[in-house]
Amino acid sequence: MARHFKHHDKAAIIQLLTAIKERPADFLQDEVLGKIAAVFADEPQMRTFESYELLATTGQLKIYGGREIEQAARQQMEVAMALPVTVRGALMPDAHMGYGLPVGGVLATDNAVIPYAVGVDIGCRMALTLFDEGESFLKRYSYQLNVAMKEYTHFGMEGGLGFYQEHEVLDRPEFRDTALLKALHGKAVRQLGSSGSGNHFVEFGLLTLEADNSLQLPPKQYLALLSHSGSRGLGAAIAEHYTKIATDTCKLPRSAKQLAWLDMNSDAGQEYWLSMNLAGDYARACHQQIHRHLAKATGLKSLATIENHHNFAWEETLTDTRKVIIHRKGATPAHAGELGIIPGSMTTPAYLVRGKGVEQALYSASHGAGRAMSRSKARQKVTMSALKKMTADAGVTLIGGSVEENPLAYKDIEQVMHAQHELVTVEGQFMPAIVRMNKE
Template sequence: MSGLKTKELSKIGYTDDRARSLVINIMARHFKHHDNAAIIQLLTDIKARPADFLQDEVLGKIAAVFADQPEVRHFQSFDLLEAGGQLKVYGGKDIEHAARRQMEVAMSLPVTVQGALMPDAHMGYGLPVGGVLATEQAVIPYAVGVDIGCRMALTLFDEGESFLKRYSYQLQMAIREYTHFGMEGGLEFRQEHAVLDRPEFRDTPLLKSLHGKAVRQLGSSGSGNHFVEFGLLTLEADNSLSLPSKQYLALLSHSGSRGLGAAIAQHYTKIATDTCKLPRAAQQLAWLDMNSEAGQEYWLSMNLAGDYARACHQQIHRHLAKATGLKSLATIENHHNFAWEETLTDTRKVIIHRKGATPAHAGELGIIPGSMTTPAYLVRGKGAEQSLYSAAHGAGRAMSRSKAREKMTVSALNKIVAGAGVTLIGGSVEENPLAYKDIDRVMDAQRELVQVEGRFMPAIVRMHKE
């Protein structure tokens, strides 16, 4: 390494002191036995393709210097419109002003066609959580969200309340052993799934660099409001599953695409904000043209992240069914942080973003959860076009996470959970039941959007322990 001069580093593009100092330190420590020609070639590759090296424990620090530098891109500036498309609000009395204002800004985008605000809505980044937005030939990364493909999955088993009571301890042990929560890490045993062999992982430098993380995190769940829980589902007589109306043991999970989706969201949001200049109030709603290379890359990456999120749920449900010897009768699942290409009744093709909203086309099944001690509902969509064929994705937050920490203690949370007859594994005061809106009030506000087919009550709940 002693033969490598700063002049040589400058020649290959390492022109600032930060980059050169970083290279000299890292190469002296980790590459002292490599010859200069090999090092020059390696450094040239890192500068040319930083995304390929970002996940490397050693070289990632060098790659980050160049990944942080925005590529030279052409950009367009856009003004907001005074009157946007048609907006329909459900359960308006319980929706905070900040979320309404965010939705109004989204409606003033020149690419907006139509919008809807669900009764569980609250303020988010870009589009409010509970916001649904139809755009023309444009996809907005922050209208999809950071946790791309965050979703619900519900499996019904051929057992009931007696099994839950008799084998409660075994179910608790299984849920501890076969789930993992948190921003980092994964399950302690090897995961295999066809999604890991998808060719899209070789289609862009970003996806290539994220494959290793996807392998490590498959079958695990995030933090915050993500959960895996056993409980009892009571089916209505008129249900789409053609199953008898009675109580079933069921497994319910909520999580998304882990680090894969977050990295995709971050990468393409930066491209969008670099190329689509908007007034400050709307900056987070920068979009990618669907006909652009970046737009097509994001669409491909978003769909892969959605399929990866689905695979994570499949692994969780498969592992737990096998560990407990339970026989599955049916599984229902749905995304709620995603964008779809759809056709409105006037034949216009649009991109419908559902950020914290459940697809509810006519006859479509979905799951709308409450909290760790309140019901989740199995629903059938009614296909209301005014809601852009959507419904709420949960109870929705009544308090911010910081406010929930101020208002609730661990002992008070334990008392609430015990009083509801729920066993909580992990969890945090941020996710306490009082931090959420009344799920039954939310369901009442969307009677024209969905028909209830079943009611699930949690019994054993696992969440991330903050």
């Protein structure tokens, strides 16, 4: 306990230990707590698992923008299509190799949820707020916006904002439903309103709305705030915990090991589903806090907010009335009329889009431009001084930032958008002006 729960307060640790003593069977499968639970268990527990072979023929797979998708991502998706629980799949034009399912992969399964097809950063999402100001405000108050970004955002794997926050998500009863969620509540409190590392960002910029827009706002330029981040340590711990349970109980060939699933009728499947949805709501709360703090600090009035998850799973019904679990690993929901945001890079546009509801794409679109370089290759190819020149040439102020996220590390967002023109309609273009990301 001292090693693994050193950041938890005494009351939470005692509560957790009491629960282990009273219900040891609930904790026997836990990698850490199982050793303590075994002391109180009446008899040894045998871990059961099912062993599966991949199907010789794959299910239905639709690929968009295939010319720009690396072979490794295609191969990962083909393995996913051969799972016995797979119903249908789609690969978005921003796709690249990931863990388990490729980033940009969409997979529909029959009564099964795959933790690694959701991803480690559960509920990672985009949020865009339009304000009742325009370009003149951005130019006049750029210094104040810059200062507010530094004071009211936090980036990195650990830590959080330096002031107390309140949000109803922290009072959710689900935090008392499992031992894991109980143990993670303290971290969720500390990290509320913060962002992670990697490609997570917060940006002020200008959004130009099209005449035919779903927001029913005048077609002009608006000051806007765009953020991208997920469920922080809460989602990562949930993903790690239930991925281990899945891989321990669902034995697959080595090539598919990371795609182990949880049956939705099992206790573990229901626990993961509950935890995943809580993590998604927590990610939404983090964005709400970011936007609320920055709007208050700068005196801006919000006109509208658009937001959407990726790295999530939904229960949906196909046109043949079949119910499936749709996993979107780095893919944006794009049901008919549904609004979403597809970003490019720190110097290229993001797009406000309206979904067209294409079933072949499993009602999805890309979640960004997609990586053209691995992180290691980006570090080798671009220096920090070169990155600063790129942003300066584009008229972008960069706070923090990493060469791993330099604009050249990403695909051409215009090509990606062209490859999915049948999936979404563009309603607006956002150009970043002040960008904050995690430091190198």
